[in-house]
């Protein structure tokens with residue numbers, strides 16, 4: 001009798017719905033605690049030939065996701081399979097570019113990685129644990145929250161604990177929603193469409209490689225993430241109304257010429273043209289889902305099943321993988337999985353809601369604010385203050401992306417306090433400078449004392465409020 005078998009005899013048997021990015025991590029992590037795991041996935045094994053990439057070709061992996069992947073021994077493998085992006089590169093309509101770093105140290109980078117490759121690696125890591133069984137081509141049609149999955153054409157599967165990692169349109173969540181359960185979903189009025197920028201003839205990347213490229217255009221934008229093979233995956237984020245105007249090859253290329261003129265020669269006109277028109281992927285929807293609690297009975301939902309978010313903070317998968325690490329921390333505290341699930345299900349929604357809100361906000365930042373001088377000034381100031389006042393000021397992006405030890409909701413709270421403090425300091429500094437300048441003018445006789453009294457108060461107030469806008 002193997003050691004693992006002895007252990008699993010005593011431990012809750014776990015069934016997992018969904019073998020995507022989060023389900024696979026859950027399988028590996030819980031297997032390491034000695035549980036017997038059976039994971040059920042709708043699709044064929046993505047490690048087979050001709051597997052589809054899924055909802056996006058690549059995505060950005062950062063510290064929260066990496067924390068969980070490190071725990072299952074995958075950090076090195078991920079780094080070897082990704083491209084580091086320590087900064088964004090902003091492309092203006094004029095073709096000029098500038099960079100905005102993501103953080104302040106060399107550890108502050110996000111990693112561009114293929115979704116398919118990552119999913120394959122996670123499943124392989126899970127399967128290496130002898131107490132994990134993966135079952136593909138299993139379509140879940142119904143769920144019993146005491147721990148049973150029902151399939152379209154296969155016998156039921158039961159366990160002591162059920163983990164719902166079946167994505168944004170989760171069957172497990174649907175079943176939970178029939179009870180005492182808060183649920184909201186929002187489709188944003190924008191869709192996304194991926195475009196492939198092939199590698200250059202010499203095999204090189206056609207844009208500087210170690211950046212997340214952004215073409216912000218106010219109400220819409222395009223981004224590009226590098227792939228290991230020299231290509232870039234670009235994504236257009238547009239209002240659906242706008243997608244309707246670019247349904248032909250001609251209108252697609254005309255749109256690109258008007259708004260992203262520098263990209264035409266980089267894509268190659270013919271290559272780009274082929275990616276518009278009949279038969280190509282249209283604009284796809286993006287959904288944001290909030291739920292509470294995340295557990296009912298013996299069942300817990302994780303990843304997109306619990307909190308699908310819009311992709312503008314690059315945190316959906318990261319938050320989902322973090323769910324599992326947080327669940328394991330709770331488990332370590334209780335030493336009992338069912339108690340851990342109960343507690344986790346009540347406290348985790350706060351952080352899930354926080355990242356859903358942050359992701360919505362970041363859409364405006366990425367497509368619009370990132371071009372404003374005030375925004376760029378504040379970003380530089382935040383970085384400067386974080387360097388001269390370490391521990392007192394931490395930029396929001398850094399808290400959200402690079403500080404897994406801080407919950408998303410704490411990051412929002414702390415940022416509010418910091419922003420108020422910085423705004424007041426700026427306002428005080430602006431008022432003092434203005435008063436000084438006016439006084440100087442008065443001394444020099446340019447303004448009379450009377451004018452100064454009237455002007456200084458009103459102008460300083462206007463100036464300060466214009467700064468804070």
Ligand SMILES: Cc1cc2nc3c(=O)[nH]c(=O)nc-3n(C[C@H](O)[C@H](O)[C@H](O)COP(=O)(O)OP(=O)(O)OC[C@H]3O[C@@H](n4cnc5c(N)ncnc54)[C@H](O)[C@@H]3O)c2cc1C
Pocket residue numbers: 017018019020021022023040041042043055056058059060061138139140141165166167168169170171192286302303304305309311313314315316317318319320
């Ligand atoms: C365009 C786009 C870009 C994104 N970019 C990023 C990014 O850069 N960084 C980031 O962190 N996140 C990103 N995300 C979010 C990320 O894709 C998700 O948060 C992540 O995939 C969630 O993983 P999951 O395992 O919870 O769900 P999924 O990856 O959706 O996996 C769910 C699994 O459940 C299976 N399943 C579903 N229904 C059933 C059923 N009835 N029976 C059996 N199995 C079922 C599915 O086949 C799937 O394999 C992006 C999302 C989009 C749309």
